[in-house]
Amino acid sequence: MNPKALHFIRNRPVSTIALAITFMTIIYVFFFPDSQTKHQNKFGSSVRPRKAQKPIPRDLPGNHIQRFQMNNVKASAQAAQNKEKVLILTPLARFYDEYWANLVALSYPHSAIELGFIVPRTKEGDIALASLDKAIKLTQSSADKFAKITILRQDNTDTLESQSEQDRHDLKVQKQRRSAMAVARNSLVFTTISHDTSWVLWLDSDIIESPATLLQDMTLHNKDIIVANCFQRYIDDQGVESTRAYDFNSWQESEIGLELAASLPEEEIIVEGYNEMATYRALMAYMNNPNEDKHIEVPLDGVGGTALLVKAEVHRDGAMFPPFSFYHLIETEGFAKMAKRLGYQPYGLPNYLVYHYNE
Incomplete structure (x- = not known):
């Protein structure tokens, strides 16, 4: 060495x-x-081998973790008999006594009905909310009360403050107004829908006449999406009470409508029922025949939201109300387009009528 x-x-x-x-x-x-x-652990220090631990139970009181079997939620033609939970949702800018009376008169088990409202933060909205509060207190103090009621307030309400029906339906305000309505609908449904909700009924606050069997009649069809026909009662020039079509958002697409959409900039929308945008679509409003069966169904490409029944799974799958141009459609008509893209076919009931308030 x-x-x-x-x-x-x-x-x-x-x-x-x-x-x-x-x-x-x-x-x-x-x-x-x-x-x-x-x-040894990874740092080299001595450790004792761990004993196998038992899984922590997730369903004990106070665990803050709940498990739901979503596959058990059914939506069927026997909804009332099965007491399938229905969520009735209403964007509420004005309160009508007749609208509330129709809700209370529903023959569907009230214990299986939840209500949800979204009210604008406007002077008119405050008045509507005060009337709604009174109605709720009276109804919920009775034996036949609803299972749950939720009220939301909406902040983006600039376009919903019009005082007249004519102003609200002016073509130039439709994109902004309906975009705000779409935001309100999305906020409402995704805040209130529950794990056991089977059906969602969109019912406008100015629907002042609807059958007590509305839910049974519409769920009977067992469709993913189905909409009633909305008419309006009025007094004609001779002083005679008559009826006329009101909601033109439920329709079947036309070639002219598709060509019109293809010619528009991406952000532009088509609004049905205006001469300035003639689409020549087949409107469900004009398919009504009082002499035919009220349960006749027709397939649709666009739907209105005055009395629109949707299986909850459609919303859970992501179908919402686009507040932007979605294939040149917006809000409820955009919802129908989105639902179809997800594989759900909307239907309409041309002979099943609900009636809109006539200002």
Whole structure:
């Protein structure tokens, strides 16, 4: 051995011992890996092997974790008999006594009905909310009360503050107004829908006449999306009460409508029922025949929201009300388009009528 190296070893005994320990550790790690994992953690310190732990139960009181079997939620033609939960949703800018009376008169089990409202933060909205509060207190103090009632307030209400029906339906305000309505509808449904909701009924607050069997009649069809026909009672020039079509948002697409859409900039929308945008679509409003069965169904490409029944799974799958141009459609008509893209076919009931308030 080199004398200098021997001199180094003799004078550095600690270094020699450390080198030997390091060499032995390397051999131990590489040739006895199982023993290493049992007795050392990743930092090299000694640990005791862990005992197998029992799974923590998730359904004990106070655990804050709930488990729901979503596959057990059914929406069927026997909704009333099965007491399938229905969520009735209403964007409420004005309160009508007749609208509330129709809700209370529904023959569907009230214990299976939840209500949801979104009210604008406007002077008119405050008045509507005060009337709604009174009606709720009276109804919910009775034996036949609704299972749950939720009220939201909407802040983006600039376009919903019009005082007249004519202003609200002016073509130039439709995109902005209906965009705000779409935001309100989305906020309402995704705030109030529950794990056990089977059906969602969109019912406008100015629907002042609807059958007590509305829910049974519409769920009977067992469609993913189905909409009633909305008419309006009025007094004609001879002083005779008559009826006329009101909602033109339920329709079947036409070639002219598709050509019109293809010619528009991406952000522009088509609004049905205006001479300035003639689409020549087949409107459900004009398919009504009082002499035919009220349960006749027709497939649709666009739907209105005055009395629109939707299986909850359609909303859960992501179908919402676009507040932007979606294939040149917006709000309820955009919802129908989105639902179709998801594989759901909307239907309409041309002979099943609800009636809109006539200002």
